[in-house]
Amino acid sequence: MKPTLVLLQLQCLLCVFVGVCVPSITGSLPHALPWHVSCPVRCVCQIKPWFSPDSVYHEAPTVDCNDLLLTKLPLPIPPNTHTLRLQSNLLSELDTAVLHGLTNLTDLDLSQNRFSHVRTITQSSSLPSLLSLHLEENHLSHLPRLPSPHCQLCRNSF
């Protein structure tokens, strides 16, 4: 076999590898997909990978409003929101009427805000799907004992 032919064959193999293997490797990694909804101004709305507390993979409609110096909930929050990220803002209270419509909200991140009580979140049963509530780095002095009856994770940890 001539050396050029061998080189050509190697190049072909490389092409096949790059053309077939690389897209399927990167394609199998979880990644964000576009989510065409009316998104609150300055927030990012995407379908993103989400793992439940028992490690089940979901493609979760996600509203990301982290780091926006927000003092109130951004509107409109799409009704089918699964994950709502409000980390690193200036929130001290939530409009429960807005949260009330979010029947599929599973993960709510309120960490690094100015909440001093969580009564408004936990008192109502308006978040029947909530599994994960992030409240670290707020101004809370205590947590109420009665979270949502549907909240499996809360029930286990309280």
Ligand SMILES: *[C@@H]1O[C@H](CO)[C@@H](O)[C@H](O)[C@H]1NC(C)=O
């Ligand atoms: C919640 O999710 C279910 C199942 O995916 C869907 O049928 C329903 O329309 C969603 N609710 C809202 C308010 O979008």
